Amino acid sequence: MVSERGLDVLRAIVQDYVASREPVGSKTIVDRYSFGVSAATIRNDMAALEEDGLIAAPHTSSGRIPTDKGYRMFVDHLAEVRALTTAQRLAIRTFLEEGADLDDVLARTVRMLAQLTNQVALVQIPVVPRSYVRHVELVLLSPTRLLVVLITDAGRVDQRVVELPHADQEQHAVDDAVLAEVRTRVNARLVGRLIADVAPELDALAEELPPARRVVVERIAAALAATVDDRRQDRLLLAGTANLARTERDFPGSILPVLETIEEQVVLMRLFREMELDDRGVSVSIGRENPLVGLAETSILAGGYRSSAGEVARIGVLGPTRMDYSGNIAAVRAVARYLSKLLGEE
Structure with missing residues (x-):
């Protein structure tokens, strides 16, 4: 059982060691703290703390440093938490x-x-299992790259880059008109929906569209599905x-x-x-x-x-x-x- 003064000595050792990274001796404690007892008495207290495994000597004839057990007792008996300025x-x-x-x-x-x-x-x-879709933004970065931005009601923003078919595949070419139509359809389908419902909603939408739009929606769906998986x-x-x-x-x-x-x-x-x-x-x-x-x-x-x-x-x-x-x-x-x-x- 650690005495009240022993606990105070432990606090002094922890505080000084944390501040200086130097082992703490009895003379240092007497000089810096007002215990009202002799260095010999402090040495006896330190010997008791060492016997209890709360402090240890890293070198022969050195001061003492806290052990894990000593830090634990210090934290458990922390009288006050220093307030921020x-x-x-x-x-x-x-x-x-x-x-x-x-x-x-x-x-x-x-x-x-x-x-x-x-x-x-x-x-x-x-x-965030109950997160809802606020908006999906689509930005054409190049003829073959699309940025998909998912914004939720919680203010979370996720972005993914989607690779599109090459422009020489005319049936799959994506221009501003195609992108505007896809953006409108995607948002009409998803806004207000749980993010967990994104993938099935877009799969259903893709089935309703012609090939040029369908391939874009399928790749958007894959990107958003990956986003939803990350959130799980x-x-x-x-x-x-x-x-x-x-x-x-x-x-x-x-x-x-x-x-x-x-x-x-x-x-x-x-x-x-x-x-x-x-x-x-x-x-x-x-x-x-x-x-x-x-x-x-x-x-x-x-x-x-x-x-x-x-x-x-x-x-x-x-x-x-x-x-x-x-x-x-x-x-x-x-x-x-x-x-x-x-x-x-x-």
Whole structure:
């Protein structure tokens, strides 16, 4: 059982080590903190913490650094989360409100969170099963290439390039008149429909059209069907991976396993999604608590935001175990709150 003073000593060690990356000794604690006891007493407290596996000595006769277990106790007993400044809160709100659509807002979200925390920022792009088609735009890029743009009621914009038959196949040639007719027919068929109904609706439309129009609609249908399939699985949007290079000393051996694991988005998404939020609305997985190979020297901090469809999705950061937990929790919660508010207003 850790005493109250022992817990305070652990907090001091964590805070100093996170700030300096240098092992913390008893003299440093006495000089910087007002415990009102001697260095010998602090050494006894540190010995007890080390016996409990909460701190360790990286070198002989050195100071002490937190272990994964020590970080866990620090996070679980975090008395207060450092509030963001007024300027930081204003910057978050202003930056996110300037987003042009949902994709832009989420891209801005991870960039902002990466800047605030100096970690890798992650946001879950959730499945939106009740999303409806607002408009389909068709833009002829060349005689054989067509840009298909799908816009939903949630503000999501998806784009795909479709290859068309060569213009020398006259029966399949696409000009502005053909494109205008196809655009009108496609929108008449799809606007207001669930995105899940896009493919069968366009298949039915293709059967009603002459060959020149039919081949265009069939290729549009294939592109939109692929878009719908993508939306049936959660995806992760990441920013700030370069921040890991700035803390490479926190990864003994090599940073490569961490980067390789981050690339495995399906596996990382599963871990991110399964993290259960606590009463503070956050979840922290520290060091060897992470089941994924390559993340034993990292911590993942997750929060939740509510999408425009009302679903709760994850947002958070990934970085070395030597991270500013209090500041990162504050940043994740603040960004999640602004994101939920912004999406709820759409």
